[in-house]
Amino acid sequence: MSLIVQKFGGTSVADTERLRNVARIITDAYKAGNQVVAVLSAQGDTTDDLIEKAREINPEASSREMDMLLSTGEQISVSLCAMAIEAMGYPVISLTGWQSGVITNTVSGNARIKKVDTERIEAELNQKKIVIVTGFQGVDRNHDITTLGRGGSDTSAVALAAVLGADLCQIYTDVEGVYTADPRKVTGARKLDEVTYNEMLELATLGAQVLHNRSVELARKYNVKMEVLSSFTGHPGTKVKGVAKRMERSYISSVAKDKDIARIALIGVPNEIGTSFKVFSLLARNQVNVDIILQGIGHEEGKDICFTVAEKDLKKASELLIEQKEELRYSRLETNCDVAKVSVVGAGMINNPGVAATLFEALYDAGININMISTSEIKISVLVDKKDADQAVQAIHDRFFGM
Amino acid sequence: MSLIVQKFGGTSVADTERLRNVARIITDAYKAGNQVVAVLSAQGDTTDDLIEKAREINPEASSREMDMLLSTGEQISVSLCAMAIEAMGYPVISLTGWQSGVITNTVSGNARIKKVDTERIEAELNQKKIVIVTGFQGVDRNHDITTLGRGGSDTSAVALAAVLGADLCQIYTDVEGVYTADPRKVTGARKLDEVTYNEMLELATLGAQVLHNRSVELARKYNVKMEVLSSFTGHPGTKVKGVAKRMERSYISSVAKDKDIARIALIGVPNEIGTSFKVFSLLARNQVNVDIILQGIGHEEGKDICFTVAEKDLKKASELLIEQKEELRYSRLETNCDVAKVSVVGAGMINNPGVAATLFEALYDAGININMISTSEIKISVLVDKKDADQAVQAIHDRFFGM
Known part of the structure; x- marks a missing residue:
């Protein structure tokens, strides 16, 4: 029983x-x-x-x-x-x-x-x-x-x-479970039998709101086996657990995109210790979450700090940064809403450094330009132009999951 | 405070x-x-x-x-x-x-x-x-x-x-409080400043659903001063308490009627000990509440038992009595729905036996026939033909509260 x-x-x-x-x-x-x-x-x-x-x-x-x-x-x-x-x-x-x-x-x-x-x-x-x-x-x-x-x-x-x-x-x-990509948008998207807690967490932050992060974190902490499934069809769903079985050839579990983001660039920030700290603590104090951060190594004339925020936070973030321009001493602020984040998630990529290369190649073959790149242990995110986002997801999905 | x-x-x-x-x-x-x-x-x-x-x-x-x-x-x-x-x-x-x-x-x-x-x-x-x-x-x-x-x-x-x-x-x-009669039906009906718990209880059983009996019984038990008033007008309402102030000339507080009753008569019941008990315990066991009961002293050939029930219970009561006809040994069952109960309620009537006489006189003057009479310490109820009920209430109200 x-x-x-x-x-x-x-x-x-x-x-x-x-x-x-x-x-x-x-x-x-x-x-x-x-x-x-x-x-x-x-x-x-x-x-x-x-x-x-x-x-x-x-x-x-x-x-x-x-x-x-x-x-x-x-x-x-x-x-x-x-x-x-x-x-x-x-x-x-x-x-x-x-x-x-x-x-x-x-x-x-x-x-x-x-x-x-x-x-x-x-x-x-x-x-x-x-x-x-x-x-x-x-x-x-x-x-x-x-x-x-x-x-x-x-x-x-x-x-x-x-x-x-x-x-x-x-x-x-x-929904029937967790998919390799949004099945309404991506041809060939397939339901996964199993994903790991960590993959599920990365997917949730990408806007795949199948499960809320709090519940997955709790499940991971107490090792509770979960299953996401549809109350309408009665089909088996996707199991969420510590270790997931995966087909050999696929090191990733899912491709997802997030269009509701914006990029902010601070051009010509003084190349001094503490400038990044000032920028990001200012935003954190004002409840602006920052996602991908890209910071060049800089040179004598200064450095550039690029990062993404949720689109809804762009106005607030810009205002804060403009208010503090004298303190932060950057020369120019640039914002861009015409961007989207495309990510692949997969517990398998830790031991398979080839995943990033495959992803970049897929986008190159599709003629899609990459703006920024961010990686975690089980996730690679790239920033592309918003108009290219759907094509990027399909191209990546075809490369990793295509028949 | x-x-x-x-x-x-x-x-x-x-x-x-x-x-x-x-x-x-x-x-x-x-x-x-x-x-x-x-x-x-x-x-x-x-x-x-x-x-x-x-x-x-x-x-x-x-x-x-x-x-x-x-x-x-x-x-x-x-x-x-x-x-x-x-x-x-x-x-x-x-x-x-x-x-x-x-x-x-x-x-x-x-x-x-x-x-x-x-x-x-x-x-x-x-x-x-x-x-x-x-x-x-x-x-x-x-x-x-x-x-x-x-x-x-x-x-x-x-x-x-x-x-x-x-x-x-x-x-x-x-509603604004407790009235001497239903103000929508009776000309000259007035709001009472005060009524006693007992009057309120009698009024509630008469269908004046301003307060539920349970609450009034509880208030009486713990001597909680109540006031019934309107949430819409903001006028003072009616106080419900142990002793009520009343204008000297009026021993009663209210006149009310109940049309949803029916009369049952068992004619020719054997004049033996225990027959009433058999009838009313049969009804009680089957959740039929009996209100007014009238039983003649009887003679050798038998006696008649008359009583009222709620109209909705008439069918059930009749069926029960017909089923048990052999056991109860009555000769005839008569039922009548064209009746209404008119009651006057007033704590003052305990010490004023003239109230009943005044009531009967008012109905006699209005040419209204009385079917049955029932009295408690603070209530007198009479059964009249349903068609006469409104006129009876008005006649009684005029007599007790008329200017």
Whole structure:
């Protein structure tokens, strides 16, 4: 007998028919002899509707009261889902965050799970019940309801899987799993059977929002085996684990792009110690995240500092840098929104330095110019012109995954 | 400084504008130097909508899961109300049933409050906060959410007023208070400044659903001063208390009618000990409530037993009695739906036997026939033909309250 934690997102529980479908998936796992804990998000647009209601009354409502409001969304989902399972004749109970012992810190709206008192859940499992738990929420030491912020329900599921020692944490969503590239955009994109935690983390930062980073980090920390799969098709999905099986010829798992970035260049910065520090600490203090950084070695007349930021942060970053021009003593600021980042991710590339060369060759053959390059142990990102991004992804994908 | 508990029903908090209005009423009381605890129902049709959602999924959902679902309605109300008060710049916090320490028995769907742990509410009041509490709900010893059934929010408010030692429990609703008769139907009907708990209880059983009996019984038991008033007009309402001031000439407080009743007559029941017992225990076992009972002293050939039931129970009652005809040995069953009950209620009538005579005289003068009569210490009810009911109420009201 295995213990399985299943998580269902908002689209999977959006209406009565879908809730019944989720109830079938849950009871199928139960009938197969497993203990099942299901973690549910709020139905469809419920959370957005509640946020809209709150805005109407008070656009600056406290996060404490927002959490009080938003946490009702999952409570509705879990009770309705339990009713659907009752109708099928299986023993079931729904639990809120506080009932299931999810204790968080006191940061309303973006709380972190501190511990999970599993007593109640285990008691219900021992009574052979299916347990349906609200995702996204917990309770702090003051007995105030808290929510976990973005990706909260995934995090709830992984946390429960970790403390309960679950054999598998299945994340049911509206996609079939993790792909070698975006299947809507890239010809020949294939679903991966397995990816590593680290690959998943790199992919998430590239905008492939299949799983939220917090949940993957937690899964990696506690070695929780995850599976991403569709609640609609019932096909096997993609397993996320410490070591992933991969076809021999492919050292990378996926190609992705991010178009919502902008490049900033500071030309003619004094070639002194501490100039980079000044630039990047200024931006960090003002919550501007910097991605790829490229800095030449410089010469007597000065050096150039190039970096990318999210497109939405470009205006703010430019203003900050212009304000501090005298302090930073650069001669010219250049910005460029017509860029995109294309990345390949793969745990296999650590031991295969040829990956970068293959990538550069693919782009060269396609006649695509590379602006900047950044590498980590399992990721290579290149900056290309925005107009070339889709072609770049296809070219790279063809080279690595082509038949 | 006084402590005031205010309760607002579903229509009072139905939308953003009304919630803002409620926030103003609450903060006005706070600004006047009072400690304020407000108890809120779910918004408008929220509860009905949730029940409909549940029915769609499982018409026979367990009451445990129904409570889980329905309790979200008040949680939404209180958080939105707290946000409205935050927007006005006052310190406020919303609390669910379990957060505010409302402990109930384990009867889901119709729970009774066993105790209230006031620690949290008092701590928030001591921090000068306005406290907004969900009505209608609590938590049982298993940490399951329970709801209190019909009239639950009134009951929550009175229970909190009792344990907190509140100086006043205001029940805000969509009517101005308790009237001498239904103001939409009876010319000259006036709002009463005060009524006694007992009068209020008799009025509630007559279908004047201003306050639910449970809350009034609780208020009487713990001597909680109540006031029924409108959340829309801001006028003073009707106080409900142990002893009510009343104009000298009027021994009664109110005239009311109930048209949804039916009369059943068992003709020719054997004149033996135990026959009434058999009839009424049969009905009680089958959840049929009997109201007025009239039984002649009987003679050798047998006796007649007349009584009234709610119109909706007539079919069930008749079937039960027909099934048991051999056992009960009556000769004929007669039923009549064309009847209505008209009642006068007044604590003053205990010491004024003339009230009954005045009532009978008023009906005689109006040419209205009386079918049956039933009296309690503070109520006289007569059964009249349904077609005469409105005229009977007006005639009685004119006689007791006419100028």
